[in-house]
Amino acid sequence: MTLIQKLKKGNVPGYVKNIARCEEVSESFIVDKILKGEVVIPGNPLHKDKRFTAIGSGMNVKINVNIGTSGDRSDIILEKEKIELAEEMEADTIMDLSVGGDICRIRRELISKTVLPFGTVPVYQVAASKQYESGSILGAGESDFFSVLQQQAEDGVDFFTIHAGINFEAVDRIKKSSRVLDVVSRGGALLFEWMEVNQKENPYYKYFERVLEIAQQYDITISLGDALRPGSVFDAGDELQYYETLVIAELIKKAKDFDVQVMVEGPGHVPLHKIEHQIKAIKDMTFNAPLYVLGPLVVDSAAGYDHINAAIGAAIAGYAGADFLCYLTPAEHLCLPDINDVRDGIMAFKIAQQAVNLSRGKRAVLDRELKVSQARKKRDWDEQMKLFLDNKKAMHYRSKLPPSISDTCSMCSKYCSIKIMDGHLSKNTESAL
Amino acid sequence: MTLIQKLKKGNVPGYVKNIARCEEVSESFIVDKILKGEVVIPGNPLHKDKRFTAIGSGMNVKINVNIGTSGDRSDIILEKEKIELAEEMEADTIMDLSVGGDICRIRRELISKTVLPFGTVPVYQVAASKQYESGSILGAGESDFFSVLQQQAEDGVDFFTIHAGINFEAVDRIKKSSRVLDVVSRGGALLFEWMEVNQKENPYYKYFERVLEIAQQYDITISLGDALRPGSVFDAGDELQYYETLVIAELIKKAKDFDVQVMVEGPGHVPLHKIEHQIKAIKDMTFNAPLYVLGPLVVDSAAGYDHINAAIGAAIAGYAGADFLCYLTPAEHLCLPDINDVRDGIMAFKIAQQAVNLSRGKRAVLDRELKVSQARKKRDWDEQMKLFLDNKKAMHYRSKLPPSISDTCSMCSKYCSIKIMDGHLSKNTESAL
Numbered sequence: 105m106t107l108i109q110k111l112k113k114g115n116v117p118g119y120v121k122n123i124a125r126c127e128e129v130s131e132s133f134i135v136d137k138i139l140k141g142e143v144v145i146p147g148n149p150l151h152k153d154k155r156f157t158a159i160g161s162g163m164n165v166k167i168n169v170n171i172g173t174s175g176d177r178s179d180i181i182l183e184k185e186k187i188e189l190a191e192e193m194e195a196d197t198i199m200d201l202s203v204g205g206d207i208c209r210i211r212r213e214l215i216s217k218t219v220l221p222f223g224t225v226p227v228y229q230v231a232a233s234k235q236y237e238s239g240s241i242l243g244a245g246e247s248d249f250f251s252v253l254q255q256q257a258e259d260g261v262d263f264f265t266i267h268a269g270i271n272f273e274a275v276d277r278i279k280k281s282s283r284v285l286d287v288v289s290r291g292g293a294l295l296f297e298w299m300e301v302n303q304k305e306n307p308y309y310k311y312f313e314r315v316l317e318i319a320q321q322y323d324i325t326i327s328l329g330d331a332l333r334p335g336s337v338f339d340a341g342d343e344l345q346y347y348e349t350l351v352i353a354e355l356i357k358k359a360k361d362f363d364v365q366v367m368v369e370g371p372g373h374v375p376l377h378k379i380e381h382q383i384k385a386i387k388d389m390t391f392n393a394p395l396y397v398l399g400p401l402v403v404d405s406a407a408g409y410d411h412i413n414a415a416i417g418a419a420i421a422g423y424a425g426a427d428f429l430c431y432l433t434p435a436e437h438l439c440l441p442d443i444n445d446v447r448d449g450i451m452a453f454k455i456a457q458q459a460v461n462l463s464r465g466k467r468a469v470l471d472r473e474l475k476v477s478q479a480r481k482k483r484d485w486d487e488q489m490k491l492f493l494d495n496k497k498a499m500h501y502r503s504k505l506p507p508s509i510s511d512t513c514s515m516c517s518k519y520c521s522i523k524i525m526d527g528h529l530s531k532n533t534e535s536a537l
Numbered sequence: 538m539t540l541i542q543k544l545k546k547g548n549v550p551g552y553v554k555n556i557a558r559c560e561e562v563s564e565s566f567i568v569d570k571i572l573k574g575e576v577v578i579p580g581n582p583l584h585k586d587k588r589f590t591a592i593g594s595g596m597n598v599k600i601n602v603n604i605g606t607s608g609d610r611s612d613i614i615l616e617k618e619k620i621e622l623a624e625e626m627e628a629d630t631i632m633d634l635s636v637g638g639d640i641c642r643i644r645r646e647l648i649s650k651t652v653l654p655f656g657t658v659p660v661y662q663v664a665a666s667k668q669y670e671s672g673s674i675l676g677a678g679e680s681d682f683f684s685v686l687q688q689q690a691e692d693g694v695d696f697f698t699i700h701a702g703i704n705f706e707a708v709d710r711i712k713k714s715s716r717v718l719d720v721v722s723r724g725g726a727l728l729f730e731w732m733e734v735n736q737k738e739n740p741y742y743k744y745f746e747r748v749l750e751i752a753q754q755y756d757i758t759i760s761l762g763d764a765l766r767p768g769s770v771f772d773a774g775d776e777l778q779y780y781e782t783l784v785i786a787e788l789i790k791k792a793k794d795f796d797v798q799v800m801v802e803g804p805g806h807v808p809l810h811k812i813e814h815q816i817k818a819i820k821d822m823t824f825n826a827p828l829y830v831l832g833p834l835v836v837d838s839a840a841g842y843d844h845i846n847a848a849i850g851a852a853i854a855g856y857a858g859a860d861f862l863c864y865l866t867p868a869e870h871l872c873l874p875d876i877n878d879v880r881d882g883i884m885a886f887k888i889a890q891q892a893v894n895l896s897r898g899k900r901a902v903l904d905r906e907l908k909v910s911q912a913r914k915k916r917d918w919d920e921q922m923k924l925f926l927d928n929k930k931a932m933h934y935r936s937k938l939p940p941s942i943s944d945t946c947s948m949c950s951k952y953c954s955i956k957i958m959d960g961h962l963s964k965n966t967e968s969a970l
C-alpha cells in the first residue's frame with residue numbers, strides 16, 4: 105500500500121507523526137496535506153533504515169544534493185564521500201545522477217550507504233545501457249523505459265524524476281520556438297532525441313499509467329521533471345515552460361487515481377523580477393503540489409559561482425512558495441563537482457534554506473537565530489560557534505586573531521559596538537521571540 | 538559650487554553627460570533626478586583623476602568595497618592591494634574604515650591610489666585620535682567632530698558617512714527598547730557613548746548645518762549613516778529603525794537648502810519577508826533619496842559565509858529599489874578580511890549587482906547575459922570565458938577536464954543536452970533581446 109492508501113484507511117504511520125512534530129504542525133494538518141497532494145513523504149519500503157522527510161506546503165523547505173558519476177569521471181569512493189558530507193551537513197535528500205561506470209552497482213551501493221531519501225532520473229540508465237542495437241538511447245524500445253523503473257524500484261529508490269511532460273506537441277512547439285537555449289534538461293534532451301529519431305511518443309507520457317503502477321507497487325514518489333525548463337534567463341516564463349506545466353498538471357490528476365505521491369520540478373534560470381510570480385503561477389497550475397526548483401539561477405554569467413547565483417534564486421523561490429531546493433555547486437556548467445564543490449554548494453543552500461524557514465516562522469529556526477544574536481551580544485564565542493551553520497569555517501577565521509583579542513573580533517577590536525554598548529546598557533532580551 | 542548648484546544654473550558638467558550615456562538614460566533625466574535628490578554623483582574636486590559614478594533611482598545599482606585597518610592589523614600595503622583588486626574587479630566605490638595606525642596618512646595614500654569615489658566615516662578619526670585629555674572619543678570636544686570633517690574634505694574624500702540620526706531622543710528610545718542587539722553601528726555606538734558620558738547632544742545632529750557647510754564647500758556627498766540599523770533579524774523594522782529614518786528625512790530637507798547631495802544608509806540584518814516592504818518604506822520616507830544598504834543579511838547564523846548571506850539580501854533589496862550595495866566578506870563578524878576575503882565578497886556582490894541590473898532591463902547587462910547563453914549554445918568556450926563575471930575561476934575549473942573533452946563539460950560529457958539538441962535543431966537566436 106502507498107502512504108496515501110494507508111492514510112485513506114485512517115492508518116497513520118509512526119514516521120508521519122514524528123514528522124508532524126519536527127515540522128511544528130499537527131498530525132491532522134500533515135495528513136490532510138498529503139491527501140490533497142500538497143505534501144509528499146518519499147519512502148520506498150525497500151530502502152531500509154531511512155530518515156523520512158516531508159516536502160511541501162507548510163513544511164520547512166528542504167534541500168537536495170545531486171551526486172553521481174559521469175562518463176569521464178567515475179569514482180564510487182568520491183560519490184560515497186559526497187553522501188557522507190551531505191549527511192554530516194544535514195542535507196535532506198540525495199539524487200544520484202550517475203551516467204558513468206556500472207551505474208546499477210553504483211546506485212545499489214549508494215542507496216545502502218545513505219539514510220536520506222534517494223532519488224534518480226531513470227532515463228539516464230536507459231541512455232547509458234549498452235545492450236541496445238545502436239548502443240545508445242536511440243535503440244531502446246518502449247519496454248526498456250519501464251524495465252529500468254522496475255529495476256530501480258527493486259533497488260529501493262525513493263523518488264523518480266520522470267520527464268513525462270515532453271510529448272509530441274511539446275517537441276513541435278520546441279521546433280517553432282525562439283528560445284536561446286532549447287532544452288537544457290539532460291533527460292529532456294535524451295527523450296527529445298529518442299522521440300525525433302524513432303518518431304514515437306514519449307513512453308513516459310504515453311504510458312504514464314505504467315509509471316504509476318510501478319510507483320504504486322513500491323510507494324515511489326514521482327517528481328515530474330521539467331524537460332522544458334529555461335536554461336537562460338531569456339527563456340524564463342515562455343510558452344514552452346507553461347505548456348509543459350499544463351501537461352504536468354494533467355499527469356498529477358492521473359497520479360491521484362493511483363494514490364501515488366507527486367512533486368513538480370521547476371526552473372532553472374529565472375531573472376529576479378520573474379521568480380515570485382512564476383513560482384506562484386506554477387503552484388496554482390499544479391494544484392499546489394510540492395515544487396522542486398533547480399536554483400533558479402538569476403544570471404547566466406556567473407560560472408564558477410553558480411552556487412551563490414542559485415542560492416539567491418532559491419531563497420526568493422522558497423520565500424515565494426517553492427518547497428524543495430536542488431543545490432548547485434560552483435562547478436555547474438563547467439565540470440563534475442569534487443568534494444569541495446559539494447561542500448560549497450550545500451553551504452550556500454543551507455543559508456537559503458535557513459532564510460526561507462526563518463521567513464516561514466518555524467520555531468526551531470527562530471530559536472537558533474535568536475540564540476546566535478544573544479550569544480553575539482554577550483560576545484560568547486563558544487556559544488556562537490555551537491550555533492553557526494558551519495562552525496569549522498568560523499573557527500578557522502577566529503584562529504587568525506591575535507592572542508590579545510578575547511571577547512571581540514579583529515574587525516573593530518576596541519571599537520566593537522557591542523562592547524561599547526554593553527558598558528552603558530544592560531537589558532534582558534530573553535523575551536524577544 | 539556643488540554639482541547641484543551648477544545644474545541649477547544650467548551648467549551640466551561633461552562627466553554628467555558621460556554618465557547619462559553609460560546609464561542608458563537621457564541627460565535631462567539624470568539632471569532632473571539629481572535636482573530632485575534621487576540620484577547622487579559623489580565628487581570632491583580635490584580627489585583628482587577620479588571616475589564619477591551615479592547612484593540612485595533609474596541608474597544601474599552600484600557596489601561599494603569597504604577596506605581599512607584595525608587596531609590589531611594595520612598594513613597599508615594590504616589595503617592598497619584591496620583597492621587594486623576592487624578596481625580590477627570593477628567595483629564602483631571604496632570606503633576606508635581604518636581605525637588603526639596613522640589613519641590620516643593611510644587615508645591620503647589610499648585616496649591618491651584610487652580612481653574610485655572614496656568614502657569615509659569621519660567619526661572613526663575622532664575616536665582614534667589620541668590628542669584628547671581622556672585619550673578616547675569621550676574627551677573629544679564638539680569642535681573636534683568638525684575639524685576632522687575639514688581635514689578629510691581637504692584630503693579629497695568624496696563622501697562622508699555621518700551618523701546624524703542618533704540624537705537624544707534616539708538614545709532615550711534605545712534605552713527603552715527590547716532589541717536583541719542595541720546598536721551595532723560602530724559610529725553609532727561611539728556617538729552613543731560620547732552623548733551618554735558627556736550628556737551632550739550629537740554634534741552632527743545639533744550642528745548639522747556645519748556639516749553641510751563643509752560638504753557644500755568641497756562638494757562632498759553626505760551619506761546619512763544608520764546608527765540604529767538592526768544587527769539581528771529580530772530587530773529589523775522596529776521602532777528605532779523607523780524613528781531614525783524619520784530624523785534622517787528631516788536632515789535631507791536641510792541638505793536641500795545647502796544644495797548638498799545626500800544618500801541614506803539602510804539595514805543591516807533583515808529576514809526575507811521584510812526586505813521588500815522595508816526598502817520601499819525607507820525610500821518613501823526619505824523622498825526617494827539614494828538608498829545604500831549593508832547587505833542586508835537574511836540570517837544571523839552564517840558567519841564565515843556572510844558574503845553569500847548578504848548577497849541574497851542585496852539582490853532582493855536592489856530589486857526592491859535599493860541603489861547602492863555595500864559588500865560583505867566571509868570574514869564579517871569574525872575578523873579583518875584578507876585579500877581573498879575581499880575577492881570573495883566582491884564576487885558575491887557582483888552577482889547580486891548583475892542580477893539587479895538585469896531585472897532593471899539595462900541593455901548592456903542584457904547584452905552580456907544574452908551573449909553568454911548564445912556562446913553556451915554554441916559550446917564556444919573561448920567566448921564564454923570572455924563573458925563570465927570571473928573568467929579566471931571558470932578557466933581553473935575547465936582546466937581540470939580530461940583532454941578528450943573539447944566542446945562540452947565533464948558533468949554531462951556525451952549526454953550534454955545542448956549538444957544533443959544541436960544535432961536536431963538549428964535556429965537563429967540573435968533576435969532574442
